[in-house]
Amino acid sequence: MSAPETARSGPDRWAVRASRLFDGDAFHEAAAVVIEAGRVLAVVPEADVAAMPGTHLPEDALLAPGFVDLQVNGGGGVLLNDAPTPEGAVAIVTAHRAHGSTGLMLTLISDGPSVLDALVEAAADIAAVRGVAGFHVEGPFLAPERRGVHRLDVLRIPDEADFRRLARLAAVAPTILTLAPERVPAGTIRRFAESGVRVFIGHSQADAACVARAVEEGAIGATHLFNAMSQIGPREPGIVGAVLDDARLCAGIIADGLHVHEANLRLAYRVLGPRRLALVTDAMPSVGSEEGGFVLQGRAIALEGGRLTARDGTLAGAHLGMDEVVRNAVNMMGASLGDALAMASAVPARIVGLAGRGRLVKGARADLVALDADLRTIATWIDGEPAQPPRKIE
Incomplete structure (x- = not known):
């Protein structure tokens, strides 16, 4: 056709x-x-x-x-960390637009302060790129034991310069910050939230009580539900159980059949529904690239059978676009077509305050x-x- x-x-x-x-x-x-x-x-x-x-x-x-993706690390052979520039943004946006995405929250994974500085300095020009909806800073304030593919050597506690950096970013465009609440001092989340940053919980070992404190300070969601976070146990709900239980929290979820079991996809859909659950890609540079694998901060990432992994087998983001996520939401999650489309557009737009989108x-x-x-x-x-x-x- x-x-x-x-x-x-x-x-x-x-x-x-x-x-x-x-x-x-x-x-x-x-x-x-x-x-x-x-x-x-x-x-x-x-x-x-x-x-x-x-x-x-x-x-x-x-x-x-048009689809709104809250977590996009790269596309078209470009990783945002390597090219926090308007030109890098154009390559990423172009790759994902071919899959129906018209608004991307460009995602910077854990890195040194100089890389975040580069993003902040270029933020206004990047935000002007058609198809950029905002920014997602995933780390480096994460739990080492739940870091996934994030580099251990760059994980740290936020300092005063970080509050200024994130406030500047949020003043330019909607900004998500993913952090581990147990790794930051009391009041940290409140300070970020008061500066306009939307705080998500992720890459964290927090218990339910810690999650509750984070919500009281202003946390609003969880990053890639089920992945890189504490799980439900018989006497401790963990982050997963806390998110499912607390109607104040939303979540992004990677519906690729690799990151989350289909039964858990169905559970999240039934509990969170098309009000609190947003479909995300967590996409990497391989999307829209003929190269397949890529290098992530000096580490080789292989693409095999649609799965991106580091040499130790750790999942390294995802290789899919939003239209595929929508198809998977219908076929794997059991979502109605209307709910799948809403979870890829209206829901994420509302979560990050993207007025007029979705x-x-x-x-x-x-x-x-x-x-x-x-x-x-x-x-x-x-x-x-x-x-x-x-x-x-x-």
């Missing part, structure tokens, strides 16, 4: 027509999104825009809000994805502008 035929240039008001449309809350049959100045003007019956120029999607295509309502950004019958991306629009050229599905 070829990509949709697009007539975009010229008129200030135009429409994208689809036989089926999901607006972030509900499905519409034979509908259209009317776009003006990069914003959604309305969702209307297709017959109402018969004379309006725009885009005609193939008969079996589905139109939905839903197709009046005034929202015209960030759209068109999917074929197999839920594979055939086209995207950001601020009403199509990808050039639209991706084709043979």
Whole structure:
């Protein structure tokens, strides 16, 4: 199937027509999104825009809000840590846009202070890249015993310079910080939260009581639920149990069938539902790259059977795009199609306060994805502008 035929240039008001449309809350049959100045003007019956120029999607295509990914380490052969620049961001965004993502929280994994400084200095220019929604700083304030592939030698306790760095980043764009609450002094989470940083718990051995204290200080979520965190036990809920139990907490989850067992995916969906659970990729540079494996901070990472691992077998992020995560949410997690689409768009947008993203309502950004019958991306629009050229599905 070829990509949709697009007539975009010229008129200030135009429409994208689809036989089926999901607006972030509900499905519409034979509908259209009317776009003006990069914003959604309305969702209307297709017959109402018969004379309006725009885009005609193939008969079996589905139109939905563009995907918002809260955890993207890299793509297109680029790791954000190696290229915290606008050029690096363009490569990552381009790779993931081919999988329906129109808003990325670019993720910096644990590294030395100079790398975080470089990101902060370039933040305004990076945030201006079309498709960048904000930043996710994953570490280095993590528990050594739950570090996963993060380097042990860079893990540390935050200092005054870190509070200033993260505050500057959050002043530019929405910012998530993943930390281990048991590794930071009392009041640390509150200080970060008061500066506008959205604190997530992850790479942590915290018990439920520690999680509760973190929530009282302002923590709002958990990073890649089930992975790199304390688990449910008979007398200690751990982070997993605390997140499932506390309605104030949300979570990201990697639905690739490798990071989390399908039974746990189904459990998370049933308990957290499409209000508190966001689908994420935790994607690495291999996505959109012909190289396959890559080098992560001096360590060789191999790609085999869709699995990224270091030499010791430790999982090193994931090799997948958001459209694949949506398919897996339906097929592995048992989510309805509407819930899967919402967990990839409206839910993550709400979690990080991305006003105007994730839903197709009046005034929202015209960030759209068109999917074929197999839920594979055939086209995207950001601020009403199509990808050039639209991706084709043979």
